[in-house]
Amino acid sequence: MAAPCPPPPPDPQFVLRGTQSPVHALHFWEGAQAQGHPVLFSGSQSGLVHVWSLQTRRAVATLDGHGGQCVTWLQMLPQGHQLLSQGRDLKLCLWDLAEGRNAVVDSVRLESVGFCRSSILAGGQPRWMLAVPGKGGDEVQILEMPSKTSVCALKPKADAKLGMPMCLRLWQVRGTHELTNPGIAEITIRPDRKILATAGWDHRIRVFHWRTMQPLAVLAFHSAAVQCVAFAADGLLAAGSKDQRISLWSLYPRA
Incomplete structure (x- = not known):
């Protein structure tokens, strides 16, 4: 008797x-x-940050701080109500969102206009580390924040031709795995570290088991490149696409 076919991926x-x-x-x-219901931030090519209520499924606010230039990265600081947004206007903005405010209270001038997203390493302390694209398109600058003090610059060797960094992650363990489908815009790990998802140029969202990297699902919904993915603490997966849509998925519920 043939083994039963696995159920198709959900909508x-x-x-x-x-x-x-x-x-x-x-x-x-x-x-x-x-x-x-958590709030979802989205950054658009038009330079706007939309704040979405997942209860009403509507945008409740719009932040405009990048002069019409593409917003490439968003991150809340773990303490307080402060949001970081990175744009292709060579600026990283720090927003104060406490008590309904939406003001830019500080900014960092970037030295590279590439596609590389920044990264933070922050606990509950007032000081935190920020990694940003550096000079010449092939360096990474590490800053201590909020003082903007330079900690170090990571530079390739003189004879190395590593190209432009496309993603950064300040991390305290590491490993490598080669994916079979090229053209990955972003990878995100679910907070419980059980599954991860990738955003594909081929319009697909792929889901893998985190420890074994076994493929679990291929989600085909978008009609253009998927450019970003993010997990909520409850496991809800969001994916944003060049087709101007954001899809929300409930997969493999957390035990």
């Missing part, structure tokens, strides 16, 4: 529309939960 739980521009960055904010 998105719901879809957010209204950015009117390709979506390049996503980030969940658990600290602003309304009746158990």
Whole structure:
């Protein structure tokens, strides 16, 4: 008797529309939960950051701080109500979102206009580390924040031709795995470290087991390149695409 076929991948739980521009960055904010629903930030090619309520499934605010240049990265600091946004205007903005505010309170001038997203390493301390694209398109600059003090610059050897960094992650363990499908815009790991998801140029979202890297699912919904993926603490997966849509998926519920 033939083994039963695995069930087909599910459809998105719901879809957010209204950015009117390709979506390049996503980030969940658990600290602003309304009746158990996290807030989702999205960064668009038009330079806007949309703040989405997952309860009403509508944008509740729009942040405009990058002069119409693409927003490529979004990250909340673990302490307080501060959001970092990186744009192709060579600027990284720090937003104060406390008590309904949406003001830029500080910024860092970047030295490379590439596609590389920045990265932070921060606990509950006032000081934190920030990695940003550096000079010449092939360096990485490490800053101590909020003083913006340079810690070091990571430079390739003189005879090395490593090319432009395309992603950064400040991390305290490491390993490597070669993916069979090229053209990955972003990789994200679920907070419980059981599964990870990739955003593919081939319009697909791929889901893998984190420890074994066994493929678990291929999600085909978007009609253009998927440019960003993000997990909420409850396991909800968001994916943003060049087709101007954000899909939300409930996969492999956390035990």
